[in-house]
Structure formats: C-alpha cells, structure tokens
Amino acid sequence: MPMTDDRRFYVARSLPDALAALAERGHAGVPLAGATWIMRAPIRQERQDLSYVAISRIDEFRNVEILDHEIRIGACVTHAELATSLAFLPECRAIGQAAGGSANPAVRQVATIGGNLCASKFAAADLVPALMCLQAELDLETPRGPERIALEQFLQVRTSMEPGWLLRRVVVPRTACRSVHVRLPLRKAGDYPVAIVSMAAVLSTSGLVTSARVVVGSVEPAARRWKRLEADLTGCALDTGSAAEKAEKYSEDFQGRDGIEAPGWYRVKVLTSLVRRAVQAIQQES
Amino acid sequence: MSLHLNINGDDRLSVKDPLTPLVDVLRDEFFLTGAKVVCREGFCGACTVLLDGRPVMSCLIPVGLADGCTVRTVESLAPVGALSPLQQAMEQYDAVQCGMCFPGMMISLTHFLEHTPNPNRDQLKGALTGNICRCTGYERIIDAALSLAAERSSGMERDDHGKS
Numbered sequence: 001m002p003m004t005d006d007r008r009f010y011v012a013r014s015l016p017d018a019l020a021a022l023a024e025r026g027h028a029g030v031p032l033a034g035a036t037w038i039m040r041a042p043i044r045q046e047r048q049d050l051s052y053v054a055i056s057r058i059d060e061f062r063n064v065e066i067l068d069h070e071i072r073i074g075a076c077v078t079h080a081e082l083a084t085s086l087a088f089l090p091e092c093r094a095i096g097q098a099a100g101g102s103a104n105p106a107v108r109q110v111a112t113i114g115g116n117l118c119a120s121k122f123a124a125a126d127l128v129p130a131l132m133c134l135q136a137e138l139d140l141e142t143p144r145g146p147e148r149i150a151l152e153q154f155l156q157v158r159t160s161m162e163p164g165w166l167l168r169r170v171v172v173p174r175t176a177c178r179s180v181h182v183r184l185p186l187r188k189a190g191d192y193p194v195a196i197v198s199m200a201a202v203l204s205t206s207g208l209v210t211s212a213r214v215v216v217g218s219v220e221p222a223a224r225r226w227k228r229l230e231a232d233l234t235g236c237a238l239d240t241g242s243a244a245e246k247a248e249k250y251s252e253d254f255q256g257r258d259g260i261e262a263p264g265w266y267r268v269k270v271l272t273s274l275v276r277r278a279v280q281a282i283q284q285e286s
Numbered sequence: 287m288s289l290h291l292n293i294n295g296d297d298r299l300s301v302k303d304p305l306t307p308l309v310d311v312l313r314d315e316f317f318l319t320g321a322k323v324v325c326r327e328g329f330c331g332a333c334t335v336l337l338d339g340r341p342v343m344s345c346l347i348p349v350g351l352a353d354g355c356t357v358r359t360v361e362s363l364a365p366v367g368a369l370s371p372l373q374q375a376m377e378q379y380d381a382v383q384c385g386m387c388f389p390g391m392m393i394s395l396t397h398f399l400e401h402t403p404n405p406n407r408d409q410l411k412g413a414l415t416g417n418i419c420r421c422t423g424y425e426r427i428i429d430a431a432l433s434l435a436a437e438r439s440s441g442m443e444r445d446d447h448g449k450s
Contacts, residue, residue, distance in 0.1 A: 006287060009304035009350045032348075039307065039346040040327055052305070054351060080340075104416025106394065107328050109340040110347065190329070190415035 011054045015168065019141055021053045023164045031055050031166055033076045033112040036103075037119040044121075055166070056112070073170040075114030079103070079127070082113060090285065091134075092172065094179035094198050098130035101183065104190045114167045117151070120159045120222075123257060128155070129198035129217035130181045131170060132225065139168045155222050177202045177211075180281040182274045183218075186261055193218050194262040197274040201238065201282055209233050214275070219254050219267040228253055229275070240279045247275035289353040293318070294362035304350025309333040311349045312359060320360035320389040331417035334390035335359050341397045343416070360389035363396060372396055372434055379430035383421035391417045395431050404439055407432065 007025075009032075012018035022029040032038055032052040041048055055061055061076035064085040071092065073082065083100035086092040102108060102116075116127040117138070128151070136151045142165040149157075151170075179200040183193035196217035202210045212233040217223035228250045233243060251271050256264025289300040293316060302311050307326070312318045312335070321344055322332035328343040335344045336358040364370040369377065372395055382388055391414065398405070398413040405413070410428050419427070 009287075009348070011350065011353070032351075035348050035351060036328055036343075036346045039348060043327060052348075056351065103328070104331070105398075105413060106331060106334055106341045106343045106416045107346070109337075110342050188415075189412065190418075 007051055009052050009054065011057055014058060015060065015141065015166075018053055018055050018058060018166060019164065022166060023143065025051045025053070025163075027163045029053060029163060031114075031118070033061075033115045034078065034110040035115075036107055036111045037115055037122060055114075061114075061168070067174075069174055071172045071174060073113055073172070075167045075169055076112045079108040079111050079113070079116075080105075082127075083108070089174075091175060091177055091179065093285070094130040094133055094181040094200060095127070095172065097181040098126040098183075098198070101181070101189070102126040113170055117154070117170070118158060118167055123221050123259075124192040124196070124218040125223070126181070126183060126193070126196065126217070129196050129215035129223040130179075131172065132215040132223060133198040133200040133213045134172050134175075134177070134179060135200075135213070137171045139171060141166045141168050152225070155224075175202065178282045178285045180278050180285075182278045182281065184270055184274060192261060195219050195267045195270050195274055196223070197271065197278050199275075199278040199282060201233070203238065207237050209236055209238055214278075216254060216271065219256050219264075219271065221257055226250065226253060238279055238283055240276050240283070243279040244272050244276040247272045287350075289349055291349075291352055291354075292356040294358055300349055302349055304353075305348045307345050308335070308337075308347040308349050308352050308357070309344035311352075312344060312357070318359045318361055322386055322389060324386065329416070329418065330387070331390040331394065331414075332387055334393045334417065336393060336397060339397075341394050358393075360392050363392060370396070371437075372399065372431070375430040375434040376427065379426045379433070381422060381426040381430050387417055387419040387421075391419070391427060395427075399431065399435060399438075403435060405432070405435060 010021050028051045030050045030052050032054045033056055056076045061074040063074045065072040079099040079102050083096050086096040116125045132151050138149050138154050140147045177200045181198045183196045185191035185193045198215045200213045204210050212230045214226040214229050215223055216226050232246045251268050254268050256267035258264045291298050300311050309321050312321055321335050324330045324332040326345045328346045333344040334341050338355050394417050410431055
C-alpha cells in the first residue's frame with residue numbers, strides 16, 4: 001500500500017515528537033533537515049520509498065551556543081548561519097571557512113551541519129574534516145537514550161546504528177589552537193572539492209608545534225586524520241617547506257577515490273600543495 | 287495534505303506531495319515559470335527563488351518545508367510591464383543572451399545588493415558562484431550590477447520605469 005503524504009513526510013515540532021515519529025517508522029524512517037542531499041536521491045538512483053521526519057522546525061536544533069569552554073551547534077544550523085556565528089572566533093576559523101566556502105550561497109542558506117555529517121555517501125562534505133580537526137563530539141539521541149560520541153568514531157558507525165537515532169547537536173571544545181580549512185575545487189568556487197585539508201595546531205611561545213591535527217577530506221570515501229603527518233609535525237617549528245616534504249613522503253597513506261570530477265591519483269597528488277597552503281595560513285594567523 | 291505558502295504576496299494553497307520540489311510546484315501548480323528547471327542538483331542556480339527572504343535552490347526544497355513560508359520569484363521583482371532597477375541595468379548593459387540563467391541571477395543579485403550595497407567585483411563574482419551562465423562570460427552582468435550599486439551609493443537610483 002503506498003504511503004500517505006503524512007507518512008512520507010512528517011514535520012516534527014519537538015525532539016520527543018521527532019524521536020517518536022522515527023521509532024514508529026523503523027528502518028524506513030529518515031530525519032530530514034535542509035534536504036539538499038536527500039532531494040538529489042533520484043539523481044543518485046537511490047531508493048525513494050523512505051519516510052522523512054522533518055526536524056528543521058525544532059527550535060533547539062537551530063541554536064548556536066557559544067560558551068566559555070565549548071560551542072554547541074544545533075543539528076539544523078545552516079552553513080550560512082554557522083559561518084556568521086563563528087566569524088569572530090579565531091580558534092574556529094576552520095569551521096567558519098568550511099561553512100562559508102562550501103557549495104554556493106543559495107545551498108549554504110539551507111544545507112545543515114547535521115546533514116553534512118550524516119550523509120554517509122557524501123565524500124566531499126566540507127564540515128566533516130573541519131570539525132574533526134577541532135575534536136568535535138556529537139550529542140545523539142538514540143533508542144537507548146542520549147549518547148555523546150567523538151566525530152571520528154561516529155563516522156565509523158553512522159551507517160550501522162540501530163534505527164530511530166537522531167543527531168541533536170555538535171559540540172566543539174574551545175582551545176587555544178589555530179586552525180584552517182583548505183579545499184581545492186575544480187573551479188574557483190561552487191564545485192565539490194577534489195581534496196580537502198583541515199588543520200589545527202597549538203604552538204608554543206617559541207613557535208614549536210605542541211599538538212597538530214590534520215584531517216583529509218574528499219580524497220577517500222570518508223574523511224580521516226593524517227596521523228603520520230600529525231606525529232611528524234609535532235615538536236617541530238611550523239615550516240611550509242618541511243611540512244610539504246613530510247606530506248609528500250606520507251601521501252601514500254591515502255588511496256584516492258575515482259570520481260566524475262577527478263581521478264583518485266590526482267586527489268592524492270594535490271595533498272602536498274594543500275598542506276603547504278594550510279601551514280602558510282596558520283603561520284599568517286600569528 | 288494542504289500546504290500554505292505566500293507566493294509573491296499572495297496566500298496560496300498547494301496540494302502537491304510534500305516532497306515535490308518547490309520549483310515544480312511554482313511552475314506546474316502556480317504557473318510561475320520564471321524559475322527554470324535545469325540541473326536539479328543545486329549547482330546551476332536557474333531555479334533560485336527567495337524563501338523567507340533567503341536565496342535558495344528551489345529544486346532542492348521539498349514543498350513541505352516551505353509550508354508557512356513566503357516565496358518570492360523573479361515575477362515579483364517589478365510590476366507587470368515594468369523592470370526593476372537591476373533588470374533595467376542588465377538591459378542597459380546588454381547583459382542577457384539566452385535568458386535561461388537570468389531569473390536566478392536576478393534573484394541572487396537582488397538579495398546580494400540589498401545586503402552588500404557597495405560590493406567590489408570579486409564580491410559580486412562570489413555571490414554568483416551558484417548561478418551558472420554558459421553564454422555571457424559574466425562580465426557585463428557584473429558591470430551592470432556594479433553600475434546599479436554605484437547609482438544607489440550616489441543617491442541616483444532609478445524607479446521601476448527607468449526614471450531617476
């Protein structure tokens with residue numbers, strides 16, 4: 001029996017309402033935030049018999065709270081709203097750059113942080129590496145109750161979780177780091193990036209790197225940290241030349257994915273340049 | 287399921303499936319064919335409309351999410367038979383060729399110039415990264431938009447009938 005309109009599309013007005021609607025729908029239930037990924041399901045030839053629970057009318061999901069020790073970002077905060085909210089926080093520069101430079105202006109008005117994190121097949125998601133380099137954690141609501149999970153771990157389990165879960169908000173700790181988000185699209189703007197490097201570094205007063213997080217996005221199906229490069233940058237002065245040499249040496253750590261916009265080998269090849277740009281940008285923050 | 291939208295100042299009721307793209311509702315149900323269907327992926331911008339004052343790709347908005355919202359299409363930029371100051375500037379600079387991208391361009395630029403009254407060339411190009419034009423090369427579009435911005439700054443803005 002075909003689903004009625006109310007079953008296929010339900011607008012939740014509160015978190016309990018959304019959770020109840022998702023529980024009722026089981027495996028067929030999907031949260032819908034900005035819809036920019038889901039509305040392209042026909043082009044991706046994905047199943048279209050799912051039942052969507054719209055969550056963008058839930059007020060708490062639209063909030064950005066900037067506290068002394070952390071920033072809490074509701075799952076339905078749009079890229080445009082995120083870029084504006086974090087514009088004056090230098091430690092969150094990577095997130096602001098990712099949110100303010102993704103896609104195009106009209107998509108940024110609608111696409112959400114939650115959608116960007118939960119679209120498991122979207123390899124070129126800008127916010128994922130930017131949030132990961134800043135050690136973001138996610139507050140989930142699951143059938144077993146609320147859970148907090150590191151973004152790194154969430155990427156491993158997001159496709160295998162028990163149905164009925166919902167991303168409520170993203171939590172980013174406030175630290176004294178410098179961060180940057182560097183992306184390489186085919187055109188100057190407006191395209192999916194071929195490769196992304198998000199970098200966060202804490203520098204000592206003498207200019208040595210005391211901690212570094214480097215996350216690579218869009219090269220592989222999911223973003224991940226570049227741990228060998230992180231280890232080699234730590235304890236050294238931040239220098240574009242040596243960082244690029246190390247990136248070149250460790251580029252074999254990645255297996256580039258072939259895609260319509262670029263072959264896999266090219267995505268890996270450009271990582272050295274992106275690391276150079278990222279280090280240069282962090283140096284310029286001093 | 288009935289969906290209530292305010293479209294170009296009129297309260298309208300849509301009976302379409304809530305997952306129908308807004309661009310299809312505007313064109314097929316309300317016969318507002320200014321917004322064009324081209325890529326259906328949110329890249330080209332030919333379907334750009336204002337939703338609650340924000341430029342959006344109407345091909346990616348399920349009409350169910352537009353319930354209770356205000357929508358402005360290119361048809362609303364000026365009274366019938368007249369051109370908005372931005373449209374006049376485009377005509378003056380001979381900026382239009384095939385016209386396919388232009389409704390979306392006008393919506394994006396109308397919104398942008400309202401919020402960035404004194405843009406430079408790079409800012410305008412950035413504002414148009416979601417409006418693809420295969421005909422013009424963009425330069426006359428940018429020139430026209432800059433001329434309008436300059437007129438407004440000098441207090442010489444024209445009305446819908448081309449008079450300053």
